[in-house]
Structure formats: structure tokens, C-alpha cells
Amino acid sequence: MDYEAMARELESCPCAAGTQRLPYIRIGESVLPTAGEILRQEGFPRKILLISDENTTRAARGLLRSLVENGFVVRRHIYPDLRSATLETVKHVRSLTPGIAGIIAVGTGCISDVCRMAASQTRKPLCIFATAASMDGFASATAPIITDGFKTSHQAKAPDFLLADTAVLEKAPAFLTAAGVGDIAGKCIALADWRIAALFGECPAPVAAVSYKDNTSSQVFCTEPYCPQIAAHVREAFHMVSRKTDSAQPYSTQVLEALILSGLCMAWHGSSRPASGAEHSLAHFWEMRKLFAEEAPEFHGAMVGVATLLLAEVYHRTVNNPSPAFVPEHKDKVGLRRAFPGLEAEIKRMNCPSPLANLSPEQLAETWPDICRIVREEIPPTAELEALLRAAGAPLTPEEIHVPAELVTEGLRYSSYARKRITLLRILNGMGPGIV
Numbered sequence: 001m002d003y004e005a006m007a008r009e010l011e012s013c014p015c016a017a018g019t020q021r022l023p024y025i026r027i028g029e030s031v032l033p034t035a036g037e038i039l040r041q042e043g044f045p046r047k048i049l050l051i052s053d054e055n056t057t058r059a060a061r062g063l064l065r066s067l068v069e070n071g072f073v074v075r076r077h078i079y080p081d082l083r084s085a086t087l088e089t090v091k092h093v094r095s096l097t098p099g100i101a102g103i104i105a106v107g108t109g110c111i112s113d114v115c116r117m118a119a120s121q122t123r124k125p126l127c128i129f130a131t132a133a134s135m136d137g138f139a140s141a142t143a144p145i146i147t148d149g150f151k152t153s154h155q156a157k158a159p160d161f162l163l164a165d166t167a168v169l170e171k172a173p174a175f176l177t178a179a180g181v182g183d184i185a186g187k188c189i190a191l192a193d194w195r196i197a198a199l200f201g202e203c204p205a206p207v208a209a210v211s212y213k214d215n216t217s218s219q220v221f222c223t224e225p226y227c228p229q230i231a232a233h234v235r236e237a238f239h240m241v242s243r244k245t246d247s248a249q250p251y252s253t254q255v256l257e258a259l260i261l262s263g264l265c266m267a268w269h270g271s272s273r274p275a276s277g278a279e280h281s282l283a284h285f286w287e288m289r290k291l292f293a294e295e296a297p298e299f300h301g302a303m304v305g306v307a308t309l310l311l312a313e314v315y316h317r318t319v320n321n322p323s324p325a326f327v328p329e330h331k332d333k334v335g336l337r338r339a340f341p342g343l344e345a346e347i348k349r350m351n352c353p354s355p356l357a358n359l360s361p362e363q364l365a366e367t368w369p370d371i372c373r374i375v376r377e378e379i380p381p382t383a384e385l386e387a388l389l390r391a392a393g394a395p396l397t398p399e400e401i402h403v404p405a406e407l408v409t410e411g412l413r414y415s416s417y418a419r420k421r422i423t424l425l426r427i428l429n430g431m432g433p434g435i436v
């Protein structure tokens with residue numbers, strides 16, 4: 001995959017506001033035994049901190065030897081099975097960095113998240129050695145870190161180096177690759193939501209936003225313009241995973257390449273908009289409520305996959321019926337307070353002003369044929385998406401990811417309020433007939 005050519009093409013694109021700097025990417029056979037050599041040749045600093053957990057250490061057996069044989073001085077820390085990325089772990093990684101010149105994170109999930117934040121705070125070069133293709137956040141510049149029991153997005157850094165060995169990816173547990181497929185399946189909803197938002201120019205004019213912390217107001221500008229070029233790359237990532245492109249590569253490598261591509265699309269755009277719509281809001285809502293109930297959340301991609309099936313069903317059902325009767329925006333404040341326990345200020349910040357503030361019922365009725373067309377163009381029939389997830393062995397139903405029926409209903413009604421972003425789900429909830 002020629003990421004460099006894609007980045008070059010975007011250089012002249014006005015909507016690609018993010019960074020076009022690419023990490024050094026090497027995916028292939030025998031990358032594990034030659035990782036030390038690659039990093040030495042590419043000038044990665046000699047004194048390194050190697051962070052892994054028990055699972056990723058096992059998956060990347062031989063990496064340490066390759067590093068030591070190539071002259072690297074390695075300080076190593078192995079966590080037990082790291083299932084959540086917390087601020088405490090970030091602090092712990094930071095405490096291991098004195099005298100260290102570079103960090104190598106073994107793993108693309110929580111390990112990558114804590115290391116990306118620690119590397120950003122300590123300004124150290126970072127290499128990620130991928131052991132599974134399970135989610136796309138690892139290429140981005142922000143990290144979702146659990147803070148006071150809630151997952152919040154923190155400033156982090158994208159890796160400077162990204163290495164993956166196809167044999168290691170092939171041996172990764174099937175449920176991890178399945179989670180990666182779930183994360184990519186959601187891109188069809190994200191693309192539809194982004195194009196629908198673009199019909200209204202997103203936030204066409206700067207709008208005054210009130211900060212509820214210090215009561216000052218500031219100008220909020222549209223930072224999520226629709227970029228056809230970036231959207232085409234996200235669509236390509238979706239097609240790579242739905243096996244609509246020819247490739248001689250093993251499927252797990254295809255999935256990792258698709259995840260890297262969608263991660264880069266976010267970096268190029270300077271926001272998560274190209275790869276995250278109502279399906280991610282719904283998955284994040286479930287995760288947030290699970291954390292609140294002190295339950296272990298499922299894998300991100302597994303939840304995104306299930307959310308994608310639910311929303312594909314809702315979106316197709318909606319556009320196959322006559323145009324909904326749109327009304328001026330209404331908010332169920334009591335329901336919102338209940339749905340987001342302890343996050344009242346945050347929800348207020350995301351909804352004052354509302355992303356729907358500039359939309360009128362008449363405008364929605366007028367654009368309805370375009371909305372229907374976009375849904376049909378971007379989102380495959382639910383059965384097709386289901387077959388894709390089933391073939392990967394991914395969960396298909398909320399029960400399989402331990403999300404009870406009440407949380408499905410609540411999520412479909414309120415999850416889109418956690419983000420200042422127009423999605424079809426948000427339109428249906430705020431100005432349409434609702435969906436449940």
C-alpha cells in the first residue's frame with residue numbers, strides 16, 4: 001500500500017488540515033527477526049524502553065533478541081494482560097523513561113495508547129510493533145485514556161515507526177482480527193454520516209460557544225469539512241476488509257493495512273470525522289456505561305461492529321419509509337441526564353449550541369431525497385454487513401457483547417449527543433420522529 005503517494009496527493013488539498021507526515025511503515029515477512037536491524041539502519045535511538053504485556057510479549061517472541069543483537073540497550077517492562085489504558089499506567093510508563101531515548105510499544109491496543117501518550121509527554125521517538133489488527137486508533141495523534149472512570153481523548157502522538165510481521169498477525173487470536181473487521185465495518189456508517197453533514201455545510205458559520213467551566217464564550221469554526229479524497233481512502237479501507245479488492249496478502253495483513261489507512265485518514269483530516277460517525281458514538285456510549293457500572297468493556301472493534309449492524313438496519317428502514325415528519329429541534333434533558341451520569345457539564349458543552357442549530361424542518365424535508373441516496377450509496381444491505389462480520393467470527397448481537405436491551409434503546413436515543421457532530425442518528429433523534 002503506497003501511503004506516501006496518498007499523502008503527497010493530499011498536500012494540495014485544502015480540507016486536509018491535519019498532518020501529512022507519515023510514520024516509517026514496514027509490514028511484511030520476517031520483520032520480527034529483523035526489527036533490530038531495521039531500527040538501527042533507520043536511526044532509532046539506542047537506549048530504549050520496551051513496553052509489552054504478557055500476551056504481546058508472547059506474540060513478539062524474538063523481538064528483544066533482535067534488538068539486543070543490533071546494539072540496542074533495552075529497559076523492559078511487561079504488564080500483566082493490559083485490558084484498559086489508564087492515566088496511572090501512562091504515569092508509570094513515564095516513570096520508566098529517565099535515561100531512555102526512545103520507546104517501543106509492542107501491541108496496537110491499550111499498550112499503544114499509554115505509550116503514545118507517554119511518548120508525547122516525554123517527547124521521545126516512538127515505534128509501535130503491531131501484534132494484531134484489532135483497531136485503528138494507533139496511527140492517530142490522540143489517545144483514549146480512562147480518567148476518573150471515563151474514557152477521554154488525550155493529546156498523544158502518532159508513532160514515528162510502525163512495524164508488523166505478517167506471520168505474527170496471522171497467528172493473532174481470531175477475535176482480535178475480528179475486532180479490527182468490526183472497526184472497519186463501521187466506516188460505511190461514518191462515511192454516510194459525514195456526507196449527510198456536508199449537505200448542511202456542517203457548521204456553516206462560526207457560532208459562539210459558551211464554556212461552562214469559566215463562563216467565557218469563544219468562536220467555534222467548522223473543522224470537519226467533507227473531503228472527497230480522504231473519503232475515497234476510507235471507502236478503500238472498507239473495501240479491503242470486505243474483500244472487494246484483489247490481494248495476495250493474508251486477510252489479517254489486509255485488515256491491518258485497512259486500519260492503518262483509516263487511522264492515517266484521521267491524521268490527514270485532523271479529526272476523527274472520516275472514520276467515526278454514529279456507530280462510534282454508540283459503541284463509546286456502551287463502553288462509558290460499562291465503565292460507570294465497573295464492568296469490563298468488550299473490545300472496541302467488537303462493539304463498533306455490533307453498533308454498525310444496528311445502525312445499518314435503522315438507517316435503511318428509515319430511508320425505505322416515506323419522509324419522516326420533521327419538527328424543530330427538541331431535547332429530552334431528563335433522559336440525557338440519566339443516560340450520561342456525572343457528565344452533565346460535558347454534555348452541555350457538546351450541545352450548546354447544538355450541531356443541529358442551523359437546520360430547519362423544511363430544509364430537512366427538502367434534502368431528504370439526498371439523505372436517502374447517500375445511505376443507499378454508502379451502506380451495504382444489513383445482511384451483507386452481517387455476512388462480513390460473521391465470516392470474520394465477530395459478534396453480531398448486543399447479547400454477544402453483553403449489552404442489555406435497555407442499553408441498546410438508551411444508546412440509540414442518546415449516544416449521538418456525546419459529540420458535536422451531525423449524524424443521521426442525531427437528526428432523527430433531535431428533529432425527526434425518533435427511532436425507538
Ligand SMILES: [Zn+2]
Pocket residue numbers: 135136137183280300301304
Ligand atoms: Zn474505532
